[in-house]
Amino acid sequence: MSRPRKAEDPIRWPVPCSRCGQHHQTVARWPDGGVCGYCYQQAKRTRGVCACGHEGVLPGIIDEEPACRSCSGVRLNVDCVGCGAEDELYSGGRCWTCVLGDIVDDLLTDPATGVMATELIPLAAALKSMKRANSGMTWIRQKHVTAFLRNLATAPKISHDTFDELPDSRTREYVRGLLIEHGVLPQRNAFLIRYESWATQAMERVSDPQNLDVIRRYIRWHHQRRMNLMDEVSRGTFLRAKQEVTVAIDLLNWLTGHDIKLPELQQSHLDVWQSEGPTTRRIAERFLKWAIKTKAAPAGLTIVPHRRGTSPRLPKIGQDKALQQIIHTNGPETRDRAAAILILVFGQQAENIARLTWDDVTVTEDLVTIQLGTTKIALPDPLAQPWRELAANPGHELTAAHPNTKWVFRGTSPGRHIHPGHLTTRLSKLFNTRAARLGTLHELTKLAPVAIIAETLGYSPTTIERHATDSASAYARYIAAVNESVLHESPRN
Template sequence: MPFRDLSRECCETCGAEDELHSGGRCWTCVLGNVVDDLLTDPATGSMANDLIPLAAALKSMKRANSGLTWIRQKHVTAFLSNLAVAPEITHETFDELPASRTREYVRGLLTEHGVLPQRDELRMRYDSWAADAIERVKDPQHLDVIRRYIRWHHQRRMNHMDEVARGTFLRAKQEVTVAIDLLNWLTGHDIKLPELQQSHLDAWQAEGPTTRRIAERFLKWAIKTKAAPAGLTIVPHRRGTSPRLAKPGQDEALKRVIDDGLETRDRAAAILILVFGQQAENIARLTWNDVSITEELVTIQLGTIQIALPDPLDKPWRELAANPRHDLTASHPNTTWVFRGASPGRHIHPGHLTTRLSKLFSTRAARLGTLHELTKLAPVAIIAETLGYSPTTIERHATDSAAAYAQYVAAAKAVRQNP
């Protein structure tokens, strides 16, 4: 007698042979009914036109069970029910709702499916953060200065970007935070910014953490705009002090990446950091338009040229291309992101990517170690152009590398002379 899979029967609603959920209906049909019920305005008995694309996307999920699990959470059910009776669906109405992961996830779904227009969320987050940050300024005169600093230095620069990068967002927050700290210190010592003296700066910097060096950027702006006296200086924030992963550590990490059973996307990202010194932020933004895969070769656009990945470095990329798995939920139906994120239509958060890889190595230490080694192998201009770095950045690594090599030669010579 042939085996019969009792978990798969014909759905009484759609007729498809599938695993049944309840009442003789498959998971997909149950999901469809739940979505329609939640997104229909009970007062009118109909669904708003703006919500129809969202409903269609949710109902067409290949993983209907995942969709039901998400929707049946109490906070999600409540949010979608309230959305069904909203007078209009705009970014502004979403902004007025209490901040939550559900709010942003549903906003992302509506954006991904064409209901809401695309917008730069990091720019919006910075604007919101800045509005809260200026409330920490204690002196009204200093309040005017910090407002101008935010508006004309940071927000103006962001407004000229196609998309605000995570690094730009974080640096802008840090610079404003340190500037507010300086201004509040001045207030506590009854000093106005136009009265600032070098002795004041030295005292403030000496009694605080090294991050106060970042105030150098605010000070330069204040002097340039004549908000502070000329000639003042802050000991600059030193670069090149972060630890680097040495060559043996890089080789061991790469061996583990190739041999261990990591998730495929983690392996692909780790290779770009360990072999090509790429930043997590640039990796996260890669699309399949940057990748070319043929039977003979896999290449990735990193800087101005395409970098070839030899065997076995190409294997994770071939696996991803063969099975992208982007259409299992409503979050990424037509995405070109190689590294999809938790938010609909967006790439993975670089911080989340580094956290995933941290069980193997520090991504920053690995990247700096790789750049350190690469500067021994090729001229600065070629490395900068190939990997998409500024020549100044690569020059700094080359200088450090040359200094380290010089120290090695001197030490070896001393040993030979004094056996």
């Protein structure tokens, strides 16, 4: 990544750069004129194919097009003495890739044996073959990363259990992700593992031993049992399970503080507890149903449920305005524009958008289609344009994290899609994603039958039916208001 430019100084550097026209220190004089340090750095990193057919670094400019050293007459040393390739040099006449390769081999080789473990060879190869070697160098030279890789080189065995025994850190999970992505470690249900670890810590917050047994059974037989049956635990399932257990613990600790045993729980106790706290306490309804079913709590108890339909919706005029901004401005990044279209036009959830793969998307010269439910949906222009751009340049392909990924929206973690929360945060600069999604579904139910919308967009019929009922109710209120207005304005006989 290029250094951010400082403010130009015409007084100190009166002669402007021949390339950018700004007043910075001249560091080289080439056939096209004096070049500042920023343009010099950019020239060393410009790669492509010259008009003469030479492929490599193109530091020169001829007729406003990049050109090789021979054609442009630019004198610049970009010949690596290590590999012989044309590239930006880092030190000792060697390019970033060669230096990075030596560092990787040094860190991942066991100093006691002078040999790299067989399991670490794919990781070393991936790190050394990064297209953006300078980014790899920046990452690997951080002290905590260097220390972690040195310790990994001496580990007696490379396995998930080995990683689990190490202190929890972002570096540990990132390297684990690299090893999974490059076939060293097997895939595993990451959210299930995270939930098990979280649950162990959560149970420490239970103040009564009898309630601890209840929570332990609730976690094991209600949540973990259900997760074990899933091919992959989604982020939404993980977060809901955490929230349900957290609220259940809050309820049980409140009972302990008021000297009330769970088998002695009465409706009046529940009403007081719910009224004293935030609205999230209604989530205890799920724990209460389980407790009643397993005879841990008396029958007949209820929690006031969440009243649906109270969340704000982005009105039609707001949806249209946001969509026009997405389509006709170049401010948002391509992937943000592509994701925004799925929310504003098709009412998709961020979690489902994040999980899209290129198997779900087809991009041809004539057509762009996306499969959200059971049907492929064709995107007309200009809605298709951001998707064409994203297919041509998906991003995150310059590091070792995503060598062969199929994720449309790639994340920073190796082999994983973008975090839905991160995607929502990015789009929040443009619109409220939840309000936009609800507003879109509200409008769609006015245009097509429930079954068709549910099948096409990948929603359950019950969810779309609820939006349709709400939409019809709103329309009925509108008609009633119109009729009442007409009645009052009619002349009396």
